[in-house]
Amino acid sequence: MSNLDYVRWFRDSTPYISTHRNRTFVVLLSSEAIAHSEITNIVHDLALLRVLGVRLVLVHGSRKQVDAELTSCRFVGGRRITDGDVMNTVLRVNGQIRSKLEALFSMGLPATPMHNTDLSVVSGNFIAARPIGVIDGVDHEFTGSVRKVHRQRLSNIMDSGAIVLLPPIGYSPSGQAFNLAAHELATEVAVALQADKLIVFDEAPYLTDAEGQRVDVIAPSEVSGFLDGQSESTRTLSLCLERAVRGGVHRGHLLGFGQEGALLSELFTAEGVGTQVSESNAGLVRKATVQDVADIVEIIRPLEESGALVRRSRDRLEQEIDHFFVAVVDGVVVGTCALYPHDREGELACVAVKPSFQRTETLNIGSSLVQTVVTAARAAGLQRLFILTTQAADWFREQGFEAQDLSALPMEHRKLYNYQRASKVMTKKL
Numbered sequence: 001m002s003n004l005d006y007v008r009w010f011r012d013s014t015p016y017i018s019t020h021r022n023r024t025f026v027v028l029l030s031s032e033a034i035a036h037s038e039i040t041n042i043v044h045d046l047a048l049l050r051v052l053g054v055r056l057v058l059v060h061g062s063r064k065q066v067d068a069e070l071t072s073c074r075f076v077g078g079r080r081i082t083d084g085d086v087m088n089t090v091l092r093v094n095g096q097i098r099s100k101l102e103a104l105f106s107m108g109l110p111a112t113p114m115h116n117t118d119l120s121v122v123s124g125n126f127i128a129a130r131p132i133g134v135i136d137g138v139d140h141e142f143t144g145s146v147r148k149v150h151r152q153r154l155s156n157i158m159d160s161g162a163i164v165l166l167p168p169i170g171y172s173p174s175g176q177a178f179n180l181a182a183h184e185l186a187t188e189v190a191v192a193l194q195a196d197k198l199i200v201f202d203e204a205p206y207l208t209d210a211e212g213q214r215v216d217v218i219a220p221s222e223v224s225g226f227l228d229g230q231s232e233s234t235r236t237l238s239l240c241l242e243r244a245v246r247g248g249v250h251r252g253h254l255l256g257f258g259q260e261g262a263l264l265s266e267l268f269t270a271e272g273v274g275t276q277v278s279e280s281n282a283g284l285v286r287k288a289t290v291q292d293v294a295d296i297v298e299i300i301r302p303l304e305e306s307g308a309l310v311r312r313s314r315d316r317l318e319q320e321i322d323h324f325f326v327a328v329v330d331g332v333v334v335g336t337c338a339l340y341p342h343d344r345e346g347e348l349a350c351v352a353v354k355p356s357f358q359r360t361e362t363l364n365i366g367s368s369l370v371q372t373v374v375t376a377a378r379a380a381g382l383q384r385l386f387i388l389t390t391q392a393a394d395w396f397r398e399q400g401f402e403a404q405d406l407s408a409l410p411m412e413h414r415k416l417y418n419y420q421r422a423s424k425v426m427t428k429k430l
Helices: 003-020 031-035 039-051 063-069 084-105 151-159 182-193 220-226 232-246 262-268 290-306 314-319 365-379 393-398 411-416
Strands: 024-029 055-060 127-131 144-149 163-166 169-171 177-179 197-202 251-256 275-278 285-287 324-329 332-342 345-353 384-389 402-404 424-429
Touching: 003 262, 024 039, 024 182, 031 039, 031 063, 031 084, 039 055, 039 084, 039 262, 055 084, 055 151, 055 182, 063 084, 084 163, 084 169, 084 177, 127 177, 144 169, 144 177, 144 182, 151 163, 151 182, 182 197, 182 232, 197 232, 197 262, 220 232, 232 251, 232 275, 251 262, 285 365, 290 314, 290 324, 290 332, 290 345, 324 365, 332 365, 345 365, 365 384, 384 393, 393 402, 393 424
Parallel strands: 024 055, 024 197, 055 163, 127 169, 197 251, 345 384
Antiparallel strands: 127 144, 169 177, 251 275, 285 324, 324 332, 332 345, 384 424, 402 424
16 A cells, blocks of 8 residues: 555544444454454454444454363253363363453554553453243253343443443352353343444355445334345354444444454445445435425525536426435435446436534434445446546545546446536446
């Protein structure tokens, strides 16, 4: 990366740095992630998040490591039957994992001017647990479930600037330790804290659609539709994200632990690299109807007057309404855009959002409009989107578009290109 590329990347990342500061993230590192060679980089990226002001709770798994220590073990319905001897192994192995993670965090941020950064990592009895008991005639002994998350204790630790590290272990009021499922623990903690994000690391870097393409953003109601053909781990973690978001967590993220820099790429770039689960954009954007024309005219008029958009008459809008989408908040049309197919390409046009909604971080209306067009274009079999813009090139770059020269336009658009407007040509591969 050249110095100029780095400067551009840093500038593009700055809004995300501000957005994430003082937000609460719960991160799940599966036992497979702990064993992977990329774990050192993941921990260092988590340390960077803490330095940037993110409040962190880190939950880790241990099944793979416990399995390696036991010659035999019984599972029922995917749960380990934890007798006294197994529980001793679970406690010992989790102690080793804790030491490994604490050692990695103690390195600060290697190979940077902040390598001496002092990061505190705190573990403790923050989780009250209860035994699962007897299910279908099988006593699960010391296999447990979350009874209570001590939210205030966790919050106090994060307020002090420390990272909270939670092993998949909980304790009863009598002092008995119980073996917990890490994915269930992470979900319960995220919901209890009403975290801004639950981030889970899986072998799969993201969910895919029927064509094998990455699914970047979905609503909780859509998760189950993408689980066919996925591994058991991916299905389990995806359903945890669905449950967490339905329980009030703002966003869930599925990332691949084998992909270097996945955490930072997901959090500090517009396009991301994983799959995000969010209620925020569910139902926000829909196809426009003739009844929406008046609202569309109101939204685009200021941009037409400033020269940012080409003028469109009301009659033309009514004739082309089938190409338009609108974003609706509380029954009010607050944004619009259009998709015009041209053979295997599509033109994204007339992207506009009411000024009072342009900086609504929880809705991301402009990005939602673009994402809807991307989804519609893919469904229509288009291979690329292009757009002509005079004043919003930086914003479209954040949406994954790249600047091109005039030759990137379809021939009919090159013939009609207005050299006086000098619009910039940008494209996005689908």
